[in-house]
Amino acid sequence: MSDIGKVFISPSILNADFNELEKEITRIARVSDYLHLDIMDNKFVPNFTFTFDRASQIISFSELPVDAHLMVDDPDIQAPRYAQAGCDSVTFHIEAAKNAKDIIKNIRSNGSKVGVAIKPRTKLSDVLHLIDEIDLLLIMTVEPGFGGQKFMEDQMGKVKEARDQINRKPDTKPLLQVDGGISLETIGMAAKSGANCFVAGSAVFKSSDPAEMVLKLRKLASENFKF
Numbered sequence: 001m002s003d004i005g006k007v008f009i010s011p012s013i014l015n016a017d018f019n020e021l022e023k024e025i026t027r028i029a030r031v032s033d034y035l036h037l038d039i040m041d042n043k044f045v046p047n048f049t050f051t052f053d054r055a056s057q058i059i060s061f062s063e064l065p066v067d068a069h070l071m072v073d074d075p076d077i078q079a080p081r082y083a084q085a086g087c088d089s090v091t092f093h094i095e096a097a098k099n100a101k102d103i104i105k106n107i108r109s110n111g112s113k114v115g116v117a118i119k120p121r122t123k124l125s126d127v128l129h130l131i132d133e134i135d136l137l138l139i140m141t142v143e144p145g146f147g148g149q150k151f152m153e154d155q156m157g158k159v160k161e162a163r164d165q166i167n168r169k170p171d172t173k174p175l176l177q178v179d180g181g182i183s184l185e186t187i188g189m190a191a192k193s194g195a196n197c198f199v200a201g202s203a204v205f206k207s208s209d210p211a212e213m214v215l216k217l218r219k220l221a222s223e224n225f226k227f
Contacts, residue, residue, distance in 0.1 A: 007191065007221040008175060009214050010034035010067045012201035013058075014049065014147040025062055028204060031214045034067035034088065036179070036199045038147075044073040044096050045145035052078075056085045065089075067136075069117065069179065069199075071144045072096065079103050083110035091115030091138050091177075094127050104133050115177070119144060124158050128165055134174050136197065137162060141190070142180030147201045151181025156193040163194025163227060187217050191224035 009032050016024040025035060039055060042048040050058070059066045065088030072078050075092035076099060082090045083106075090112045097103055100116065107114045115136035116127050120143060127137065139159055142149035159178060166173050178190045179199035187198055200217055207213040 006196070007218060007225050008033040008177075008197040009218050009221070010036040010177070010197060010199050011204045011210070011214060012036040012038055012147065012179070012199050013205070014038045015201040016205045021058060022061055024205065024210075025064065028210045028214055029063040031211045031218075032064055033197075035062050035064040036201070037066050037068045037087070039068060039070045039072060039078075039082070040145065041072040041074075044093065045071045047145045052081060052085075055082070059086045067091070067115075067199075069115075069138065076103055080106040080110050083107045083112035087112050089113040089115055089136060091117050091136060093117045093119065093144075094130075095119060095122055100130060101133070104130065115174075117144075117179075120152055120155055124161055124165075131165060131169065131174060136175045136177055137166070138177040138179055138199075139195075140180050141178050141182070141186075144180075149181055151183070151186040153186075153189065156189060159190065159193040159195050166194075167227060182217070184213075184216060184220060188220045188224040191221040192226070194225075194227055196221075196225050196227070 040047045040049045067089045068082045068087040069091045079092045090107045113135035117138035175197040177197035178195040182200040183203040204210045
C-alpha cells in the first residue's frame with residue numbers, strides 16, 4: 001500500500017446507494033485503487049453506517065481491496081475483526097485507542113495493513129511516534145461523521161508537516177491519506193500539500209459518471225503531487 005511515486009484514489013461508499021452497493025462498486029472498480037468503507041457506530045461519531053455483518057458482506061463482494069475506516073469507540077476490539085474479515089487495510093482513530101501499539105500489532109497479525117487516523121483538532125504529534133509502524137496516516141479534512149461536508153483548508157499545514165516527517169524516513173513510507181470534502185476544487189491543494197491517497201465520496205457518487213470523476217480526480221492529484 002506504500003508507493004510514494006503515485007497517487008491513490010479510494011472512493012467512499014458513504015454517499016453511494018446503500019441498496020445497490022454491488023452495482024455502485026462495479027461502476028468505479030476499474031479506475032479506483034481501493035474501496036473506502038466508513039464504519040460508524042453512533043458513539044465515536046453521531047452517525048451509524050454498517051453492522052459488522054453487513055460490512056463483512058461488502059468486503060466479500062467488493063471488486064476492490066477494502067480500505068476500512070473505523071470511526072468507533074472500541075477499535076482495540078473491533079479493528080482485528082475487520083482484518084479477519086478480509087480488509088486490505090484497517091484504519092483506526094488514535095483518539096479512541098486504548099493501546100495503539102497493540103491495535104497495530106493485532107491488525108497486522110490478522111493479515112491487514114494498518115492505518116491511523118486523526119480528527120481535525122488532534123495534533124499531528126499525537127501519532128508521529130507511530131509512523132514507522134503503519135502503512136497509512138489519515139488526516140481528516142472534515143469532522144468525521146457525515147459525508148458532504150466542506151473541506152477544511154486549515155488542515156493543509158498538518159498535511160505538509162506530515163509529508164515532511166514521512167519523507168525523512170529512510171525506509172518504507174506510509175501513504176498520506178486525506179478524507180473529507182475532496183473534490184475537483186480541493187484535491188489539487190491536498191496533493192500539493194503532500195497527500196498521495198484521497199478519499200472521495202460525494203464528488204464521485206453524486207456525479208453523473210462516477211468512473212469519469214475518479215479519472216479526473218486522479219489526473220489533478222497526479223499533476224499536483226511533486227514529492
